[in-house]
């Protein structure tokens with residue numbers, strides 16, 4: 085089980101799961117849910133290496149290891165701290 089800490093609130097997320105559901109529950113604004121609009125951007129503060137590689141949708145929106153799409157990125161394990 086991974087820990088995802090978003091704006092200082094801690095969530096348990098199964099290893100290998102996309103963060104979409106947790107981000108949405110936490111109040112991150114969502115629109116397209118498919119990596120096109122960029123609305124769900126989150127800022128990664130710690131634990132960058134515990135997220136999967138940037139996918140094509142994130143690359144297309146010029147995301148980087150500090151800026152990820154909540155609807156696309158996958159937590160692999162460990163702890164990730166982020167804000168939005």
Ligand code: FES
Pocket residue numbers: 113114115116117118119120121122123124125153154155156
């Ligand atoms: S909700 Fe549109 S990119 Fe994530």
